[in-house]
Amino acid sequence: MSDDVQGAVPLPPPEGYQPLDWTRGFGRAIGPLYRRTAAGGTTTGFRVEGHHTNGLQNTHGGMLMTLADMAWGNVVSYERSVFWVTVRLVCDFLEPAKIGEWVEGGGVVMSEDNGLYVVQGRLWAGERTLMVGSGVFKALGPREPRPGEKNYVEGVKA
Amino acid sequence: MSDDVQGAVPLPPPEGYQPLDWTRGFGRAIGPLYRRTAAGGTTTGFRVEGHHTNGLQNTHGGMLMTLADMAWGNVVSYERSVFWVTVRLVCDFLEPAKIGEWVEGGGVVMSEDNGLYVVQGRLWAGERTLMVGSGVFKALGPREPRPGEKNYVEGVKA
Numbered sequence: 001m002s003d004d005v006q007g008a009v010p011l012p013p014p015e016g017y018q019p020l021d022w023t024r025g026f027g028r029a030i031g032p033l034y035r036r037t038a039a040g041g042t043t044t045g046f047r048v049e050g051h052h053t054n055g056l057q058n059t060h061g062g063m064l065m066t067l068a069d070m071a072w073g074n075v076v077s078y079e080r081s082v083f084w085v086t087v088r089l090v091c092d093f094l095e096p097a098k099i100g101e102w103v104e105g106g107g108v109v110m111s112e113d114n115g116l117y118v119v120q121g122r123l124w125a126g127e128r129t130l131m132v133g134s135g136v137f138k139a140l141g142p143r144e145p146r147p148g149e150k151n152y153v154e155g156v157k158a
Numbered sequence: 159m160s161d162d163v164q165g166a167v168p169l170p171p172p173e174g175y176q177p178l179d180w181t182r183g184f185g186r187a188i189g190p191l192y193r194r195t196a197a198g199g200t201t202t203g204f205r206v207e208g209h210h211t212n213g214l215q216n217t218h219g220g221m222l223m224t225l226a227d228m229a230w231g232n233v234v235s236y237e238r239s240v241f242w243v244t245v246r247l248v249c250d251f252l253e254p255a256k257i258g259e260w261v262e263g264g265g266v267v268m269s270e271d272n273g274l275y276v277v278q279g280r281l282w283a284g285e286r287t288l289m290v291g292s293g294v295f296k297a298l299g300p301r302e303p304r305p306g307e308k309n310y311v312e313g314v315k316a
Contacts, residue, residue, distance in 0.1 A: 026218035029187050029209040051187040060184035061227045061244045063183050068219025086219045 017045060035074065035090055037148035042078040044071035045104030048097050058096030059103065064123060064131055065091050071105030071122035072135040077111050080117070081145040081152075082147060087116065088136040097125045107135070121142040122137045168205045172260060175203060188224055193232065195306035200236040202229035206255050216254030222281060222289055223249050229263030230279035230293040237267050238275070239303040239310075245274065246294040247290065255283045265293070273297040291310030 013019075017034035020027065027033065030052070035044045046052070054060040067101065069086055076084050097103045107121030116138055123131040145152035171177075175192035184193065188210070191204045202225065204210070212218040227244055234242050255261045256289065265279030274296055281289040303310035 007212070023214075025208060025210075025211040025213070026188075026221055030184075030220065050182065051184060053183040054185075055183070057183075061185050061247070062188065062220065062224025065223040065247065065249075066218070069219045069223070086251050088221070088251065089223065089247075091223075091247050091249075093244050093246065148267070 009035055010049055011102075013045065020044075023149065026066075030063060030120065033067070037078060038135060041106060042074055042148070043104045043106040044074055045102060048099050048101050048103060052101060052118065055132060056096075059098075059100060059130075061091075061093060064093070064096075064103075065089065067103065068121060068123060068131060068133060069106050069135065071123065072107040072119045072133075073108045073137050075109055075119050075121070076137045076139070077146075078118045078149050080112075080139070080141065080142075081149050082142050083140040084117070084137040085140060087138045090135075091131055091133040093131055095130050097128075097130055101125045103130065105131070110134075168207055169258065171203065171205065175284070178202075184224075188221060190224070191228065195236060199264060201262045202232055202265040206257050206259050206261060208257060211257060214254075215257060217256075217288075219249075219251060222251070222254075222261075223247065225261065225263050225292065226279060226281055226289060226291060229281065230265040230277045230291075231295050233265045233267055233277050233279070234275045234295045234297075235304075236307050238270075238297070238300075239307050240300050241298040242275070242282075242295040243298060244293060246295045247291065248293075249289055249291040249299055251289055253286055253288050255286075255288055259283045263286065263289070268292075302311060 013034045016036045023045045038057040046061055050058050052063045093098050103125045105123035109117055111118045118134045120130050174194045178191045179231045189205050210217050210221045261283045263281035265277040268278050269276045276291045
């Protein structure tokens with residue numbers, strides 16, 4: 001018997017989610033993160049573990065903002081297949097999540113002007129919205145569409 | 159000879175900075191963080207290591223936002239000795255920082271209304287401003303002033 005939940009094996013992600021291939025740097029420190037891209041769009045998520053929490057055993061705000069950055073920015077990747085950097089992020093914190101919950105996020109590109117994309121985004125856990133906000137992302141340049149992205153054509157690039 | 163900078167021992171923090179006593183959760187995963195509180199105010203900072211970086215070997219946006227949350231929110235702790243939660247954070251990304259740089263942040267309480275504090279904040283590395291923005295923090299209730307906080311009186315609480 002133990003209350004050491006941080007040692008428990010986390011539940012797998014929901015169906016269709018694939019782990020992000022990020023084995024070093026900040027992504028490794030705060031991972032694992034997962035992504036699901038389908039015809040309808042793309043979402044990014046993670047299962048809350050001990051190393052995502054604050055002193056109240058809730059998701060730390062920094063972790064939720066990190067997910068917002070990656071989930072909302074990835075909407076630009078999915079829609080336009082460009083490299084980008086984050087210029088501005090506005091995050092409204094509505095609710096935290098607890099250890100064991102699956103937290104995911106996505107958004108919609110609302111405008112595109114002069115290489116600046118504005119994404120309206122949301123993070124949620126089941127039926128609960130955890131965060132709403134917006135991101136401004138600056139395109140650095142186009143790249144080849146990757147599998148799952150809107151402009152990817154099967155077989156055009158092997 | 160090696161280019162494995164992630165294995166190198168980081169430089170110590172600047173004079174007066176003390177490590178945050180945060181040995182678990184998200185703070186441990188993304189730490190170590192340091193704080194310096196003096197008569198003039200309070201700043202929070204970290205030395206950029208490999209586990210703070212993105213694929214470009216710059217500080218990841220999520221790490222900078224985490225520091226913004228903690229550095230700007232701590233201004234409320236310093237000024238008012240209250241428990242608080244983050245309600246909103248607005249972050250404008252101006253520049254990233256590189257491995258080895260000392261990054262720090264602080265801010266000013268601009269308004270206080272009905273338990274909501276608005277802090278105007280900044281993150282910087284030496285002379286370079288990395289981020290400007292603002293945070294809205296909601297007071298959860300008062301607590302005893304801690305050493306270094308504005309309202310702390312030596313010897314009143316042992």
